[in-house]
Amino acid sequence: MxxxxxxxxxxxxxxxxxxxxxxxxxxxxxxxxxxxNVVASGFDKNFTKASGTYGQGGKFTxxxxxxxxxxxxxxxxxxxxxxxxxxxxxxxxxGGTYAARRSSYATSGSSGFVKIAYGEGVQ
Amino acid sequence: xxxxxxxxxxxxxGVTEEIRLYTTVEEVGDSYITLNVNGTECYAKLGxxxxxxxxxxxxxxxxxxxxxxxLKQITIPYTELEFTTPGTYKFxxxxxxxxxxxxxxxxxxxxxxxxxxxYYKAGDGGESSVGDLIKATGGTGGQSYDEDSGSSGxxxxxAGTKVLGIVNICGIRTVSWINIEAxxxxxxxxGANGQINQVLCPYAIPLGDDRAMLKTDEENPLVFAADHRMxxxxxxxxxxxxxxxxxxxxxxxxxxxxxLTPSQDAQRRMFEKYGIKPHISNGCTKELPFAVYGNYEFxxxxxxxxxxxxxxxxxxxxxxxxxxxxxxxxxxxxxxxLCSGFADDTDFDYSTVKITNAAETMGxxxxxxx
Numbered sequence: 001m002x003x004x005x006x007x008x009x010x011x012x013x014x015x016x017x018x019x020x021x022x023x024x025x026x027x028x029x030x031x032x033x034x035x036x037n038v039v040a041s042g043f044d045k046n047f048t049k050a051s052g053t054y055g056q057g058g059k060f061t062x063x064x065x066x067x068x069x070x071x072x073x074x075x076x077x078x079x080x081x082x083x084x085x086x087x088x089x090x091x092x093x094x095g096g097t098y099a100a101r102r103s104s105y106a107t108s109g110s111s112g113f114v115k116i117a118y119g120e121g122v123q
Numbered sequence: 124x125x126x127x128x129x130x131x132x133x134x135x136x137g138v139t140e141e142i143r144l145y146t147t148v149e150e151v152g153d154s155y156i157t158l159n160v161n162g163t164e165c166y167a168k169l170g171x172x173x174x175x176x177x178x179x180x181x182x183x184x185x186x187x188x189x190x191x192x193x194l195k196q197i198t199i200p201y202t203e204l205e206f207t208t209p210g211t212y213k214f215x216x217x218x219x220x221x222x223x224x225x226x227x228x229x230x231x232x233x234x235x236x237x238x239x240x241x242y243y244k245a246g247d248g249g250e251s252s253v254g255d256l257i258k259a260t261g262g263t264g265g266q267s268y269d270e271d272s273g274s275s276g277x278x279x280x281x282a283g284t285k286v287l288g289i290v291n292i293c294g295i296r297t298v299s300w301i302n303i304e305a306x307x308x309x310x311x312x313x314g315a316n317g318q319i320n321q322v323l324c325p326y327a328i329p330l331g332d333d334r335a336m337l338k339t340d341e342e343n344p345l346v347f348a349a350d351h352r353m354x355x356x357x358x359x360x361x362x363x364x365x366x367x368x369x370x371x372x373x374x375x376x377x378x379x380x381x382x383l384t385p386s387q388d389a390q391r392r393m394f395e396k397y398g399i400k401p402h403i404s405n406g407c408t409k410e411l412p413f414a415v416y417g418n419y420e421f422x423x424x425x426x427x428x429x430x431x432x433x434x435x436x437x438x439x440x441x442x443x444x445x446x447x448x449x450x451x452x453x454x455x456x457x458x459x460x461l462c463s464g465f466a467d468d469t470d471f472d473y474s475t476v477k478i479t480n481a482a483e484t485m486g487x488x489x490x491x492x493x
Contacts, residue, residue: 019267022232025248025260032232032265040231040262045205047226054207057262058234058245062332063440068265070232073248077226080256082216085125088256093230093249094209096264100236100243102333109231109262112251114206117224118217119199 019066022057022096022109025074032057032069040072045113047077054113058098062105070096070109079123090114126150126218129160131167133193135179142167142178143196143219150197150218156182168194209249227251232264242268279351279446280457281336281438287313287424287456303445303457308399312447312455312464315354315476320451320464324390324399330442336435337366339421345458346435348444350374352412352463354422354454354476362473363412363463364419366432375406390448390465402448404465407473422461422478452476 021032022040028049030040039059044052055073073093082088095109131142144158144165145151151168158165169182169191177192184191199219206212209230216223230248237243248261285300289311298313306312306322314320330336330348338344347353350371355364365371374386383391387403394401413419420427449455449464452471456462466473 019235019265022234022245022247022263022265025229025231025250025262027259029229029260029262032234032262042231043228045207045226045228047224055228055231055248055259055262057231058265060234060236060265060267062236065237065331066267067234067236068245068267069234070245070248070264071262072231073229073251073261074259075226075228076257076259077224078257079222079224080253081221082223082256084216084218084220086216088214088216088254089252090206090212090214090254091250091252092206092209092212093228093251093259093261095230096233096246096248096261098233098235099245099264099266100234105236105332106234106243106245106265108233108246109248109264111207111209112228112230112248112259112261114227114251114253115225116204116206116214116253118202118220118222120201122201122222122224 019068021068022071024057024071025055027074027076029055029074030057030072032071033059034068036063036067037061038069040069042072042110043075045115047115047117049075049077053110055093055095056110058096058107058109060100060106062100062102065105067100067106073109073112090116127160127163127165131158131193133178133180138179140178140195142180142193145197145218152197154184154191156193168197170194174198214253223253223256225253225257227253227257227259229259229261232262235265235267237267242266279348279444279462281346281442281444284345284445284457285459287459289313289319306447312449314449314454314456314464315452315461315473318452318454320449320453320455322447322464323402323450324393324448325445326393326447327443327445330438330440330444332440334370335367336438336442336444337432338435339460340431340433343458344435345460346438347457347460347462351446352407352466353415354461354463354478355413355415355419356422356427356478357413357415357417357419360413361422361476361478362410363407363466364415365412366415368412368414371412386465393448402450404448404453404467405469407466407468409468422476424456424459424461427478428460 040057042056057070060067233245245264252258349367
């Protein structure tokens with residue numbers, strides 16, 4: 001009874017904690033998690049969609065605190081028409097930086113990838 | 124290097140074939156024919172009749188015994204390129220290539236952990252793209268808020284720690300050792316020099332993953348967080364001592380955006396949350412606490428006590444630890460050890476603390492009641 005009354009005045013863990021996991025990128029991204037040590041799976045460096053470590057969301061690891069994992073990057077695969085001799089700008093997205101007092105409490109997101117194939121067999 | 128938009132057309136038996144023309148000989152290799160299209164010299168590749176791109180057009184080169192076929196296009200070997208380092212790159216589409224197969228993934232969002240109270244928002248992942256042709260956006264970063272995280276420090280003793288306080292038994296006020304978790308706001312505890320100090324606000328938070336617990340090497344040890352200020356004698360000086368000095372510095376010297384230290388801001392939030400009149404400790408502004416090392420003694424209700432301190436590894440981050448924001452001279456005794464209840468040297472002169480006197484005035488009286 002005394003402890004219960006005491007807690008009325010104390011900041012016991014669980015009070016005013018909230019977390020909003022990151023959202024997966026578009027298309028096909030996986031949302032992050034509010035659970036500790038849970039990772040939003042990324043994608044394999046492949047023309048066929050498969051789970052892997054590229055674009056893998058950051059995870060939080062510290063016990064007893066609110067935390068939120070990052071969403072994975074989106075994944076897309078397609079064939080595109082191009083003009084021979086034209087120049088294309090390729091951008092590889094960087095993973096977002098963790099936000100925590102120490103790096104051991106949360107990890108940054110993994111960077112993405114771009115894979116291109118052309119020539120024989122590519123229609 | 125380029126491919127002409129204009130193509131050579133060959134028609135046989137009503138079937139028309141297109142033959143691609145290239146502007147450099149490097150593109151067509153050793154065997155080719157030269158043409159001139161509207162003043163532009165260009166080349167068509169030659170090959171054997173078995174080539175899958177062989178057209179209906181035959182060419183017999185001077186001195187050659189057999190005719191070759193004009194090929195409808197050059198053969199581009201299957202090629203894969205991978206870009207995995209974040210950044211921007213330029214890619215020139217090779218001659219003859221009109222189709223790209225592309226797979227791509229955006230960068231992921233980072234994670235957040237409110238391992239120092241407050242709002243944390245991790246960075247978003249970056250977008251990956253190939254020109255304007257295809258893209259995949261990055262994931263967003265996690266965000267979290269924890270008002271009562273242990274990293275603000277200030278709570279330092281495990282449940283069951285005895286503090287010396289004033290209790291009311293059947294209308295009679297007396298002193299007694301009380302479990303720390305049973306103390307209420309506005310209760311009174313005995314502090315330095317035997318002074319009776321009011322409990323302004325009790326305080327309990329998890330130890331967290333970034334603080335260590337220590338314990339005195341004795342039968343009934345005092346178990347305390349390494350960042351808590353204990354009254355110490357070291358190198359002939361008497362003042363507050365802290366074992367985890369870096370942690371203490373961060374919580375008592377760093378300034379937040381609102382001008383308060385993390386420790387002060389934690390107090391402010393606690394007072395505001397529970398509607399208690401605030402007293403925000405200024406901390407030790409005139410002299411920093413000692414970094415405890417080597418030859419030191421603890422100030423206790425029995426006088427100075429030389430005792431080893433060991434790591435208490437049995438307490439993990441979810442251990443709930445307790446302390447108080449104290450009025451008066453902002454001190455109290457925990458298991459007989461004089462400790463800080465958010466010591467504030469702007470309204471109390473700690474050079475006046477007399478451990479001997481405290482022992483004389485308080486120890487003899489209360490020792491037997493422990």
